[in-house]
Amino acid sequence: MTIALKVSNLKKTYKNGTVALKGLDLEVQSGEIFALLGPNGAGKSTLIGIISSLVNATSGEVEVFGDSLNKDRNKVKSHIGLVPQEFNFNMFEKPMDVLVNQAGYYGVPRKIALKRAEKYLKQLQLWDKRNGMSRMLSGGMKRRLMIARAMMNEPKLLILDEPTAGVDIEIRRSMWEFVEQIAKDGTTIILTTHYLEEAEQLCKNIAIINHGEIIQNTTIKQLLTTLDIETFILDLDKKPTDEFLSQLNAKITDDYSIQLDVKKSEALNDVFKKIDAQGYKVLSMRNKVNRLEELFFKMTQKDNNKEKSA
Amino acid sequence: MNSKTLTALFTLGRKEIVRILRIWSQTILPPAITMTLYFVIFGNLIGKRIGQMGGFDYMSFIVPGLVMMSVITNSYGNIVSSFFGAKFSKHIEEMLVSPMPNWVILFGHVLGALARGLMVGSIVTVIALFFTEIHVYNIWIVISTVVLTSVVFALGGFINACYATKFDDIAIIPAFILTPLTYLGGVFYSISLLPPFWQSVSKFNPVLYMVNAFRYGFLGVSDVNIYTAYTVIISFVVILTIICLYMLKKGIGLRT
Ligand SMILES: Nc1ncnc2c1ncn2[C@@H]1O[C@H](COP(=O)(O)OP(=O)(O)OP(=O)(O)O)[C@@H](O)[C@H]1O
Ligand SMILES: [Mg+2]
Numbered sequence: 001m002t003i004a005l006k007v008s009n010l011k012k013t014y015k016n017g018t019v020a021l022k023g024l025d026l027e028v029q030s031g032e033i034f035a036l037l038g039p040n041g042a043g044k045s046t047l048i049g050i051i052s053s054l055v056n057a058t059s060g061e062v063e064v065f066g067d068s069l070n071k072d073r074n075k076v077k078s079h080i081g082l083v084p085q086e087f088n089f090n091m092f093e094k095p096m097d098v099l100v101n102q103a104g105y106y107g108v109p110r111k112i113a114l115k116r117a118e119k120y121l122k123q124l125q126l127w128d129k130r131n132g133m134s135r136m137l138s139g140g141m142k143r144r145l146m147i148a149r150a151m152m153n154e155p156k157l158l159i160l161d162e163p164t165a166g167v168d169i170e171i172r173r174s175m176w177e178f179v180e181q182i183a184k185d186g187t188t189i190i191l192t193t194h195y196l197e198e199a200e201q202l203c204k205n206i207a208i209i210n211h212g213e214i215i216q217n218t219t220i221k222q223l224l225t226t227l228d229i230e231t232f233i234l235d236l237d238k239k240p241t242d243e244f245l246s247q248l249n250a251k252i253t254d255d256y257s258i259q260l261d262v263k264k265s266e267a268l269n270d271v272f273k274k275i276d277a278q279g280y281k282v283l284s285m286r287n288k289v290n291r292l293e294e295l296f297f298k299m300t301q302k303d304n305n306k307e308k309s310a
Numbered sequence: 311m312n313s314k315t316l317t318a319l320f321t322l323g324r325k326e327i328v329r330i331l332r333i334w335s336q337t338i339l340p341p342a343i344t345m346t347l348y349f350v351i352f353g354n355l356i357g358k359r360i361g362q363m364g365g366f367d368y369m370s371f372i373v374p375g376l377v378m379m380s381v382i383t384n385s386y387g388n389i390v391s392s393f394f395g396a397k398f399s400k401h402i403e404e405m406l407v408s409p410m411p412n413w414v415i416l417f418g419h420v421l422g423a424l425a426r427g428l429m430v431g432s433i434v435t436v437i438a439l440f441f442t443e444i445h446v447y448n449i450w451i452v453i454s455t456v457v458l459t460s461v462v463f464a465l466g467g468f469i470n471a472c473y474a475t476k477f478d479d480i481a482i483i484p485a486f487i488l489t490p491l492t493y494l495g496g497v498f499y500s501i502s503l504l505p506p507f508w509q510s511v512s513k514f515n516p517v518l519y520m521v522n523a524f525r526y527g528f529l530g531v532s533d534v535n536i537y538t539a540y541t542v543i544i545s546f547v548v549i550l551t552i553i554c555l556y557m558l559k560k561g562i563g564l565r566t
Contacts, residue, residue: 014566049566052407056565074409082407088400097325098404104321105408107314149404 002065004030004157004188005051010060012046012212020046021212023060028205030065030156033179033189035199038209039300044192045085047209048161052082065156078106081155083146085162085192091135095126095145098134099152106153113152120148123178125171140167144175151182158182160191164198176201210303229261231288237281244278259288318410319418326392326422330429337388337426338433341380345434348376349441352498364500364531369442373435374525375497378459380434382492382517383484385427385460389419389467390480397471402564412558416468416551423464424457431456444528451527451536458543459520463488465550472554472563491517496525501533516542 005028012021020043028034036044049055051062053073062069064076089098096117103113121127124144129137137145143163150158160179164172179202183189193199199206200220208216216223235257245252248271250260262271275282330337349369357368364371396402405415438444446452466483474480495517501509512518513534523539526532532539557563 054403054406054565056561074411077407077409080407084403086400088403090396090399090401097328101321101325102404102408104325105318105405105410107312107317107410109313109317110321153408 002030003063004028004032004065005190006061006063007047007051008061008063010047010050010062011058012043012050012055013058019212021050021057021060024209024212024214026207026214026217028188028190030188031183031186032205033183033191033203035203035206036190036192036209037194037196037199037206038192042209043212044209045161046212048082048084048159048190048192052080052159053077054082054084078153079156081150081153081158083143083150083158083160083163085165087142087146089134089142089145089149091133093134094131095121095134095137095148096130098145099149102149103152108153116152116154117148120151124148125174140171143167144171147175147178155187157188157190160189162192162194164193164195172198208299210300215303216299229263231259231261233257233259233286233288234275234282235284237283240280244280247278248274256283314409315411315414318408319414319421322405322410322414322418323421323425326388326419327425329392330388330422330426337384338429341384341430342433342437345376345380346437348372349438353441364502364525364529364533366529366531367442370445370529371500371525372498373438373442373444374528375521377431377434377438378456378521378524379492379497381427381431381456381460382463382520383488384430385423386463386467386470386484386488388426389423389464390471390474390484392422393419393468393471394474394477394480397474397564398477406561406564412555415558416465416554419468420461420464423467424460427460427464428456431460446528447530448527452524453527455520455523455527455539455543458540458547459524462516462520462543462546462550465547465554468554469550469557472557474563491515496521496533516546519543 005026007024007026010021010024011019013019024043024047026047036047038044046055050057051064051069053069053076057069062076064079067075067079069076093101099117099120100110100113103116104110108116117130118127121130124147126137126141126144126148129141134142134145143166147160147163150160158179163179164175167175176198179189179191189202191198191202203220205217205219206223207214233253237256239255240250240252240258244250245258248258248260250258253259260271262268272282352372353369357372360368362368393402396405435444470480470483494512495515496512497517501512501518504512519534519539519542522532522534523536523543526536526539
């Protein structure tokens with residue numbers, strides 16, 4: 001398998017002395033959707049800025065599909081499409097012009113650019129808005145416009161820095177579909193997000209970055225198995241009493257549903273016996289997958305403590 | 311130059327020109343009004359009392375100066391507001407992430423500045439025709455000096471925009487450097503009117519060479535040697551281009 005992105009010992013100290021990256025290493029295989037997680041200020045956008053030539057690295061090396069940023073910056077640029085965290089298009093231009101101009105900068109002839117712009121504006125549900133002023137788009141539309149813009153050079157590597165921040169659930173889902181589709185078509189994708197559900201939904205591999213370093217680089221599955229507690233949601237046939245809840249050490253989630261934590265070592269049979277004894281029936285049961293949040297919190301917490309004691 | 315580079319250059323140039331035309335009431339109209347006022351006041355009202363300057367009536371004398379002045383301020387103003395505007399609202403990043411070579415970014419913006427300079431210059435020339443006849447001594451000198459001068463100030467404006475971090479920074483240079491140099495650069499008078507000391511001081515002002523070379527194209531008279539003038543102007547083009555390309559390469563003022 002080819003390597004889409006290889007970052008070696010990347011360091012960045014900003015002019016004001018802020019150390020944003022402290023010798024970061026990362027590898028992303030081609031064809032995958034890769035998530036970069038980390039708390040605010042961890043260095044995600046800095047890393048992305050360096051990869052996409054908006055930020056100068058202090059030292060280190062970045063290779064994109066084998067081309068080195070230090071040796072052939074323009075070649076690297078031509079592989080990448082970037083959706084930055086902050087809006088960065090001309091608010092006084094029409095969405096159509098934003099796209100066609102961006103394509104032009106990449107050397108895509110106007111005729112092809114117009115066709116491509118139409119395709120992506122339609123896919124991202126912006127076609128009606130193509131000739132209005134960009135500043136009149138809603139926040140979610142602006143974000144989608146930036147996604148369309150990043151596709152104008154049909155990049156081999158698409159980087160999305162918090163693409164779904166401030167986007168409603170429905171649009172978020174359609175954006176996921178869009179991302180999954182272009183991944184299927186062969187584009188490698190790196191995204192940052194604070195919504196762990198998003199990473200679980202889209203990605204197999206993730207890296208967690210904190211204080212400018214990768215503190216975990218693994219598969220989501222692997223990460224989840226390191227949890228020793230599983231959370232289940234049970235739907236019951238009648239309203240649980242407080243006494244019942246305290247016996248099971250469960251929480252009520254809505255009228256007929258409860259949530260309870262079960263240690264991996266504990267047998268589920270015992271849980272069911274208890275429920276049975278109280279005369280409740282379990283109508284359905286599901287696994288609450290989203291434990292990543294907590295795990296993530298624990299990990300960065302641990303890392304922060306290490307930092308403090310060091 | 312390959313076809314991708316050409317497409318990029320064409321896109322950028324086109325975008326710049328569309329911008330100038332879209333906001334014509336800020337880009338084209340104000341200089342036209344200002345210059346009409348100059349013609350009325352200096353040319354017609356005061357000029358009649360001044361009599362001859364450099365062997366021509368005052369109106370004929372200041373027309374080339376005023377055209378050049380508007381070309382200078384508009385070339386500079388265009389690139390500064392376009393490029394700093396792009397920096398300020400971050401859409402400069404659209405250019406920085408793209409593989410278009412640095413010289414295309416520079417040249418595309420210079421083309422925009424040149425377009426605005428020439429548009430305004432032409433309009434001012436047409437307005438001048440309502441006030442006086444215009445002689446043309448050598449059209450090639452007229453064209454070459456106006457183009458080169460526009461390029462010099464476009465490059466200067468580009469450097470200003472790179473260094474600028476706030477809007478004040480793009481107002482300071484025009485107010486404290488550009489305007490004095492232009493007003494003292496022989497737009498309104500022949501430096502032969504000055505005492506010898508101030509004549510020598512004036513010769514350190516690059517605008518003097520541009521205005522005089524341009525005026526030479528119209529009237530065939532100049533306060534400075536025409537070859538010296540070209541040497542000065544072309545040297546500025548070369549030096550400023552090198553500085554701009556260096557700044558782009560290093561990302562000075564562009565990349566953090
Ligand atoms: N232009 C800059 N100048 C100085 N410091 C900066 C600059 N940009 C970012 N930083 C600092 O670098 C560190 C990393 O910031 P970065 O934007 O990379 O974080 P992030 O992981 O993207 O955070 P978020 O999740 O909030 O987007 C922070 O401490 C930030 O304050
Ligand atoms: Mg960020």
